[in-house]
Amino acid sequence: MKIMKIKRPPKRVNEDIKEISTATAWSVLGSLGIKSVIMRGIFPLKPNTKMVGPAQTLYYLPLREDKEYTAEDLRKSAAMRLAEETKPGDVIVVDSGGPGYYGGMGDVMITGFAVKKAAGMVFDGVIRDSPYVRTLEMPVFCCGVQPSTTPRNMPVAADVMVRCGGVLVCPGDIVMGDDDGVIVIPKEKAEQVAELGLEREKIEKYSRRLLESGKPLNYAYPPKREWLDNPPI
Amino acid sequence: MKIMKIKRPPKRVNEDIKEISTATAWSVLGSLGIKSVIMRGIFPLKPNTKMVGPAQTLYYLPLREDKEYTAEDLRKSAAMRLAEETKPGDVIVVDSGGPGYYGGMGDVMITGFAVKKAAGMVFDGVIRDSPYVRTLEMPVFCCGVQPSTTPRNMPVAADVMVRCGGVLVCPGDIVMGDDDGVIVIPKEKAEQVAELGLEREKIEKYSRRLLESGKPLNYAYPPKREWLDNPPI
Amino acid sequence: MKIMKIKRPPKRVNEDIKEISTATAWSVLGSLGIKSVIMRGIFPLKPNTKMVGPAQTLYYLPLREDKEYTAEDLRKSAAMRLAEETKPGDVIVVDSGGPGYYGGMGDVMITGFAVKKAAGMVFDGVIRDSPYVRTLEMPVFCCGVQPSTTPRNMPVAADVMVRCGGVLVCPGDIVMGDDDGVIVIPKEKAEQVAELGLEREKIEKYSRRLLESGKPLNYAYPPKREWLDNPPI
């Protein structure tokens, strides 16, 4: 199986979304009628994290002792092929079954994506080797940490639609994470979210500046769209 | 996509496994080195339930508002085709994402499998319409009940390997459930589990009869394999 | 403080809603744009339960040892006054803080509402004396049971908007419960839910009958509104 090339967003769109919080992006998506985009139970390994990029997906299934799964199988697996296809700025999104599962991601595997300059990893499961992984620049979002590899998982496919943190992720969707959590922006909506999100951030900044200048809260909030044309401060 | 025909176990093997508890089958599988077979968090909708049969699998992914999913899509979906392929005695095994998810299974859909004389349904999610579903003869094992269809799921594939209750299920594996829960018997091991399981049930019955006849617990337990040849009572 | 008289729904509307499942009522409300109506974590004390009626609400706050709260205070409390105002068919809805709380409801207090022929009680907390309460005809929905009265709660108001199972309940809203759980029907929507719900139940019954007569699942489901005029069977 060959990993298909995902279509990556224009650099400007990606950069613009980096200026937006997940909270703002969620509000914008909601105004477009898209609400089922928040990953539940997935948090950054370290605080003060920001991640934006197109999704490269990976799908794991549990191992069972009657199925042989060798080091050689792992070497030929979808996970390995995906690492080769990873481009700078990609976000690796792994469905490994949720908080109860270890999913074959420890220090070396994660480093394998970090050296490709991936923008981050979202792992719907627990990782191990967190003392080392914390030292990487690449942000990792996951359900938790533990020292063991049980229950074990095996990578069965890359470049497919997956469930992660309870939401659908398609290859190429924009995945963004910060300290509030992780959300998915459908790729067709990325440009619109970038544009509307920057506007929203701008008027919320006016709100905060109004407050800092002594205006009452109900004057400053909720912010008004008209401020884009007539700044209130 | 056409649903492939699964290979079903010989009728005698299926009948023999019905005489065995999930606890005994688990012990036998463990003695064969196979341990990752217990579904977690999945329980019978009603007590005093027993279910055994080959797995017909179904795989759901979460819906997202930017993806249109119509009644017509559902009519053409893998779930509908699987219902057509279901034979008496089959067990429908659905990966719908775990306890947080509704998976498109309410009274009518479940009835669709019950009228085919399926042996049962294992649903890794929550169902709705439980007042009606409880009236069906077909046993249903699931993570819980609720009146709503949110968060929504869509069936994307049948007849594939799935994760259910945290374990791997392949089409045709024997799935068995009782009040203790649900376990998977790899299809290649079904005959062996039937044979060893019946033996185990036999010597455990001796244990209980010894106790009832007044023998001390450490005489009666653990049971001994030699009792198969020399009954202790 | 006097308990205001709630406006109760026409008898026919109440009877019609009794013919509808919570699942169907939820679907109808959803089609009207009303979704935040499912109580989470609240289940019937006994299976095979059905309850429909207008809400009489009660609001508890935690007790603190520096506040004196005597038997006399309880006798004069909102809970006692509400019991006097309860009419046959009313549903008592109590915000007592969720699963961590005991809320001053044991066998005698609950009997106080049962003798008034209340249609049921929804209790967002744990009750005690469940062995006795199970013997009552009046259904009770709650978060769980325990033998103690800690942490303690005190009734502070009746006949007010409350939060129960995570949703808003206004006095007079229709509250319905069955084995799937409990939902709230805003009083202004009760008539519409009764009408649309009966229609929905009717076409779903056609779906099930079609299946029982051997029609394929994707013919029988989803049911079609046109069947109301042209029955498919």
Add this chain to the structure above:
Amino acid sequence: MKIMKIKRPPKRVNEDIKEISTATAWSVLGSLGIKSVIMRGIFPLKPNTKMVGPAQTLYYLPLREDKEYTAEDLRKSAAMRLAEETKPGDVIVVDSGGPGYYGGMGDVMITGFAVKKAAGMVFDGVIRDSPYVRTLEMPVFCCGVQPSTTPRNMPVAADVMVRCGGVLVCPGDIVMGDDDGVIVIPKEKAEQVAELGLEREKIEKYSRRLLESGKPLNYAYPPKREWLDNPPI
């Protein structure tokens, strides 16, 4: 190690406590300043259960693969010796580590205590073989059920103080359980709880009869101690 003989309560005290609910016994103990007596997370395997009797305790520790633990070790273990010492009416109380643990109790082991006419078993862990155990007359209270024996435990001592459901249980303490849960009555308080509890049950019965005869709730409740001398109905 020999199991010491516990001091059992007078037959009359035991019978009297059977007339009292756990809720009432808890209230009486609370009035004596004793509050830390409710087991958390332990429920009856079947509804409509009542159990009262003196505690025979058992203490388990987790097994580790570097420690050999053979069938012979089990035969010589404290669990086996305790089964021999069990007298009709005793309640077997097992600390097996809480809901995450299997504790070496399945159908045969539990039958070993049932044939001794034990009044019940309280198991701070999960059991297996629940389909069979449900058929026994002896009530079993536990944290849950599962088909497996993992994680495994080994009995290390009987007749010692144990932690069960989060509370201290000393050999000979009276343990009582019903559908509300399980509580411990310190043995020195058993007689007092029997006496005060019967009084409490008596006046609560007056409360319910007053309600049934049409008296207002705040007349009937809270019940008054003076009713013992001057029945209100």
Add this chain to the structure above:
Amino acid sequence: MKIMKIKRPPKRVNEDIKEISTATAWSVLGSLGIKSVIMRGIFPLKPNTKMVGPAQTLYYLPLREDKEYTAEDLRKSAAMRLAEETKPGDVIVVDSGGPGYYGGMGDVMITGFAVKKAAGMVFDGVIRDSPYVRTLEMPVFCCGVQPSTTPRNMPVAADVMVRCGGVLVCPGDIVMGDDDGVIVIPKEKAEQVAELGLEREKIEKYSRRLLESGKPLNYAYPPKREWLDNPPI
């Protein structure tokens, strides 16, 4: 509705309580018979936090789609009026329904209280915009973070008794928080807690100094009240 002015504690009392840990204040309150004062499930957004001040309370109820709630409603709401009444050193205490709820508090709303020099906010729900909120000096204690505003809440009252983290908070009670969590000091007890708490901190400091000087643990602990007059070191 006008927000009533709460009675604030003398500056010295407030300053003294700042020298005391929540653990010590809890012990002192317990010695006065007041135990139901610990908020459960509410933690500081950032470690190394300390907060003390009089409570300004806010009460939210869930929104339901049949109730219109506009930006204008929010502008006129109790939350906005409370922001105007907030004085430097006040602690904003919000009952928004617990960990499952978003409660209308994101970066701008929280900034609205921060610019008033509030001493902190205790939020019984989840907040959003945590990346920004973490940059504020004002400490925030809450149940968690997420990017969305669902399920939505609406502020219905300020300046009322509320339930927060499972305990009663009255306007003007002293609320204190540190890394151990949040507790409530009934306003009438504030002076006594300040005095006794400082004494307790003093003798515990002797305990630690004795240990550091090489004294055995059972000499140094528990600390003795007599050390206030005769320092042991």
Add this chain to the structure above:
Amino acid sequence: MKIMKIKRPPKRVNEDIKEISTATAWSVLGSLGIKSVIMRGIFPLKPNTKMVGPAQTLYYLPLREDKEYTAEDLRKSAAMRLAEETKPGDVIVVDSGGPGYYGGMGDVMITGFAVKKAAGMVFDGVIRDSPYVRTLEMPVFCCGVQPSTTPRNMPVAADVMVRCGGVLVCPGDIVMGDDDGVIVIPKEKAEQVAELGLEREKIEKYSRRLLESGKPLNYAYPPKREWLDNPPI
């Protein structure tokens, strides 16, 4: 009762294990057939923690109000005696019943072990005084923090086998903890784990260096034992 002297590992073994992560030690133990060694639900109070040393164990049972337990009892308790026996480098391992329990460990008690230069404390329960405890050099692993001492526990034995985080710990076993969690190395296996673990760390380092030098992931991983003799880079 006198605390027996535990046998401590050779200094070199202890130092070698400090160079190994818990993840690697777990893998090595697994290859020796020893798997039940990971403590569940126990995490470091502060990130970037590393702890290795022989276990000194302590066993707590819940207090009950009918049992008197005075300051004098505590002074004579096993906890106090264990503090006296603690040697530099020891790890104090306390079974206090899991996340629901406070176990008699606050700032002074913990300081009592810290001044003895203990290598760390593993506490199967919640501690208090975390603001102070965080300032200590000695790492503390526990289930959480809170300001109160309820539910209360009492130390009943030291120097015994205990259950901690769900696994067996014998006095003298090597306990190691880092940000992934805590594991137990049976004392008889310590030397072997040190040796094999260092080898494993060495070849994993080659894996990461290969990746950093641009080699593909499936070349670098899984690492090969033969690299010990023939370094791949």
